Amino acid sequence: xxxxxxxxxxxxxxxxxxxxxxxxxxxxxxxxxxxxxxxxxxxxxxxxxxxxxxxxxxxxxxxxxxxxxxxxxxxxxxxxxxxxxxxxxxxxxxxxxxxxxxxxxxxxxxxxxxxxxxxxxxxxxxxxxxxxxxxxxxxxxxxxxxxxxxxxxxxxx
Amino acid sequence: xxxxxxxxxxxxxxxxxxxxxxxxxxxxxxxxxxxxxxxxxxxxxxxxxxxxxxxxxxxxxxxxxxxxxxxxxxxxxxxxxxxxxxxxxxxxxxxxxxxxxxxxxxxxxxxxxxxxxxxxxxxxxxxxxxxxxxxxxxxxxxxxxxxxxxxxxxxxxxxxxxxxxxxxxxxxxxxxxxxxxxxxxxxxxxxxxxxxxxxxxxxxxxxxxxxxxxxxxxxxxxxxxxxxxxxxxxxxxxxxxxxxxxxxxxxxxxxxxxxxxxxxxxxxxxxxxxxxxxxxxxxxxxxxxxxxxxxxxxxx
Numbered sequence: 371x372x373x374x375x376x377x378x379x380x381x382x383x384x385x386x387x388x389x390x391x392x393x394x395x396x397x398x399x400x401x402x403x404x405x406x407x408x409x410x411x412x413x414x415x416x417x418x419x420x421x422x423x424x425x426x427x428x429x430x431x432x433x434x435x436x437x438x439x440x441x442x443x444x445x446x447x448x449x450x451x452x453x454x455x456x457x458x459x460x461x462x463x464x465x466x467x468x469x470x471x472x473x474x475x476x477x478x479x480x481x482x483x484x485x486x487x488x489x490x491x492x493x494x495x496x497x498x499x500x501x502x503x504x505x506x507x508x509x510x511x512x513x514x515x516x517x518x519x520x521x522x523x524x525x526x527x
Numbered sequence: 528x529x530x531x532x533x534x535x536x537x538x539x540x541x542x543x544x545x546x547x548x549x550x551x552x553x554x555x556x557x558x559x560x561x562x563x564x565x566x567x568x569x570x571x572x573x574x575x576x577x578x579x580x581x582x583x584x585x586x587x588x589x590x591x592x593x594x595x596x597x598x599x600x601x602x603x604x605x606x607x608x609x610x611x612x613x614x615x616x617x618x619x620x621x622x623x624x625x626x627x628x629x630x631x632x633x634x635x636x637x638x639x640x641x642x643x644x645x646x647x648x649x650x651x652x653x654x655x656x657x658x659x660x661x662x663x664x665x666x667x668x669x670x671x672x673x674x675x676x677x678x679x680x681x682x683x684x685x686x687x688x689x690x691x692x693x694x695x696x697x698x699x700x701x702x703x704x705x706x707x708x709x710x711x712x713x714x715x716x717x718x719x720x721x722x723x724x725x726x727x728x729x730x731x732x733x734x735x736x737x738x739x740x741x742x743x744x745x746x747x748x749x750x751x752x753x754x755x756x757x758x759x760x761x762x763x764x765x766x767x768x769x770x771x772x773x774x775x776x777x778x779x780x781x782x783x784x785x786x787x788x789x790x791x792x793x794x795x796x797x798x799x800x801x802x803x804x805x806x807x808x809x810x811x812x813x814x815x816x817x818x819x820x821x822x823x824x825x826x827x
Contacts, residue, residue, distance in 0.1 A: 436704075
């Protein structure tokens, strides 16, 4: 508990120091609880998520950093490796490939990379995965960009 | 974050996920969460069976395991019995090699009070720290693990306020959080060494896992619970300059008729400062998939 708190505090300081260094990631710690964080990440360019801003919720276990943070999308996203309803993310570094060498910041970068490079063979969203697996890239992209517009972009007017 | 006003008609089931309360994470249908939970429970059951580091047991305890098993293994254990006095088991959680190494090394320092060895180790640890930094690791990701190991190393030397007894060393090695932190320290050290000398390790890794060196380190060295192979052992032995003897107990038999037990010494290549034949003071028993510690008989 103490070690996880100390580590998270270091990450917090690093995030404050590096503010703006990565314009695609805005990582914010809950005011009253260092084990709860949220992040705003920009959809990578040349993907159907471009122009969208996606919110992630981090719940950090007491055994952090020996155990990975639990991360999920709060913003709806149509992506093979993100559960359409819960926002749960299928990413190896959040499961068995986790190591303390990762940070909350680098987890965000890994999630952005996953958005650009979906893994349709291990889908949490089968509809999305099936479109890609059947080679319907156009169908996937139009569905994904529709949801980006609906859920991840500010309302017009 | 703005929610869309016109949502798809098949979205009605999402209303709860769509507007989460600031703290109201819907973990209830969080499948992976359940999986992790279950895994932790399985680990807890295993943990009750055997501590991270067990008690010293006579070799007869090892023979008892194979009483109704392979005659070759029983023969080999008889051979081992001539040279080795005892075995100390570790938990089979994928970290057994690093945990065995941890306990053997610290116990050796505690018993020999070899200050020169401690100084040599500290210098190597500093070198590993610099390697990680030059590889681009952020300090705060590894420094806690380094600090905890150095603290253990310091405390096995006697005569200080923070000195600890053999019993206390055993308790700490069984304390999940201390023990895991030291294991993680070794994982960082191993990863740093492999990546620093990636041309040397590349062919071994290609043969083992058919991945890049970097990918291997990320998926098979740094994560806790990933089992160790020759590559890990060579790397940690070289990085820390500590020789390791591995005794192999498997069903392989030799054609000459008599049964013998193979061993292999991993002698650090880089630290040739101490020339001459290095007799390893760390001896581990390897049975396919698992490492325990072995205690040689002392010459009387």
